Amino acid sequence: MHQPTTEPRPSIYYPYEVFAPWLPSAHGPQVRQQVVIVGAGPAGMVTALELARHGIASVVLNAELQFSQGSRAIVFTRRSMEILQQVGVADRMTAAGLPWRFGNSFYRNQLCFRMEAPHDENDRYYPMLNLQQQYLEQYLYEACAANPLIDFRWGNKAAAVTQHDGYVSVCVDTPEGGYVLESGWLVAADGGRSAIREACALRMEGASYEGFFVIADIRVDLPLPTERLAYFDPDWNPGNTILMHREPHGIWRVDYQLPEGETPEEALRPESLKARIDAQLEMIGFGGTPWEMDWSSVYSARTLTLPDYVHGNILFVGDAAHLLPIFGVRGANTGFQDAQSLAWHLAYTLRGLGGGKLLANYSAERVGAAREIIDEAGKSTRFMAPPAGGFALLRDAVLSLSLTEEFVRPLYHWRTSRPHEYSRSALNSAGDDNALFTAGPAHGAPPQNIRLGANDYLLDHLGGGFELLYFTQGEALPRPLLAVVEQARARGLTLRVTAIGAAQAVAGADQTLADASGRLRQRYGVQADGAAYLLRPDQHVCARWLTLDATRLQAALAMI
Structure with missing residues (x-):
C-alpha cells in the first residue's frame, strides 16, 4: 500500500498542511472518466482548471498529501500571469509576489550588463514576478477544490498504466489499498521523473550538461x-x-x-x-x-524533450514532456503554456471537433516550442556553465572583454522565457492578410494587451473559446458574418464576437469595447473598419484580415 508521509514538510516561512487521503472505500464503484491527470504540480492543476473552463471534468491524482517541498519555481513571466488570470489565481499571485524587470550581471564584482525587460502602461503584469511555488500550488489547489468539475485525490499514486482500444486503465495505490480507474484520456503531468513516461518506455532527445x-x-x-x-x-x-x-x-x-x-x-x-x-x-x-x-x-542542466507528446490516449505535459534548464525561467512557465494548449485541444477533441487532428497539432506546436526553447536555453547554459574546452575559453574571453568593451556585454543576456509563436501551426488561415499587416500580433502569436481604463485591459475581456475581434464604428455587424458565426456555434465551436471601436453597443456583437483614442487599432495595425483578428482558445492568433468577409471567416473556421 502507498503510504505518503503524514509529517508536515519543514519550512521557516510556509505552514505546510497535510491533507486527508482520498480513499476508495468511501466513494463506491468507479465509473470511467473523461480525463485523468496524473500529477498535481502547477502544470497538472492548470490543465485541470483549463479543462474545466471548457466544460470538461477531470480527476487529478496526487501521490503526496501536501504541496511540494521547497520554493522550486520562483519566477513567473508576464505571459504566465496572463494564463493564471484565466484560471483565477493571478490576483492572489500579484498580491503575494514581488514584481521585477531588471537583471544585473557582475564580473570580478563589477557590473558589466544590466538587463531591462520591457514594461509599459498597456501591461497589467510586470515582466517577472517572484513567488515560491508552494503558494502557487496552494492557490491552484484551492481553485481546483472550488470547481465541481475537478475531483482532486490526495494520496493517490498511479502505480501502473495500461492502454486499451480507446481508453486507459490506471492502477491507483492508496493508503488503504489499490483500485482501478478507467479514463478516455490520461494526462501525464508527473514531472521530470515521470513514471508514466517510464512505463511507456519513452526516451527524451537532447543533451545533459556537465556540472x-x-x-x-x-x-x-x-x-x-x-x-x-x-x-x-x-x-x-x-x-x-x-x-x-x-x-x-x-x-x-x-x-x-x-x-x-x-x-x-x-x-x-x-x-x-x-x-x-x-x-x-x-x-x-x-x-x-x-x-x-x-x-x-x-x-544539473538538461535540455531534453519527447519527440511526440501524444502516445495513444496518453498525453504528456510540463516536465513529463520536456526537461529545461532554469536559466531564463523556462520550467514552470513553459509548463503553463503546455497546459493551456493541451486543455483546449483536448476539450475540442472530446466535443468531436477537428477530425482527430487537434491533438496532433498540440504535439507539433508544443514540441516545436520545446525545441526552440532548447536552442535558446542551450546558449544560456553554455554561457552560465560552459563545458570545458572551447566553450569555456570563449565565455572567459567575453567576461574579460566586458570589463572594458561595451559591444560584448549584451552576450550576458539570459534569453528570458517568452511565449512561443505558432507561426507554422496547421490551424493558421492560409487565405488571410497576415503578410499585409505592418503591426500587431502575427500568426501564432499571443495577443498584445491594451489598457482600456484605470483597471481595465483587453485581456480581461477575452478567454474561454475562440474570439473574433471585429473593428468597426458601425451600429451593427454584417449579417453574412453573423450567419457564419451561428453556423460555427451550431457545430459546437465556442465563438464570441467582440466589436472594437464604437462608443455604443454594436448589434450582433457579444460585447463592444470602445477605442476612442485609437490605441487598440494602432497596436493591432488596423487602419479601417472591417479589419478583424481571430484568436484561438489559448488566445494565440490564427487569422487576421485587413477586411473580413463571410467567405474568408468561413475558410478560417474550417481549419478547426
Missing part, C-alpha cells in the same frame, strides 16, 4: 532591490557562476555552481553550504550578516 548547481533558500535581511543578480567567476568560486533572487517572506535564493569533481552529497553537507553562503555574502558586502537555511537541493 551541478546548488539551490539554497535562506532567510536573511539584505537591503537590495528585487532584481536578478548574477556573479561570474567570483574569487570564492573561480570559473563558476552564482545567481541570487529575492523571494517574499525575507527569503533569498542563492544558486551556485559546484567546483568540478564535487558530488551533490558533498555539496549539501551543512558545513559546505555554510562556507559557500558566507563567502557569497562576504563578496557582496554583507559578511557576518546572520542567516537561516530553509531548503536546499542540487540540480
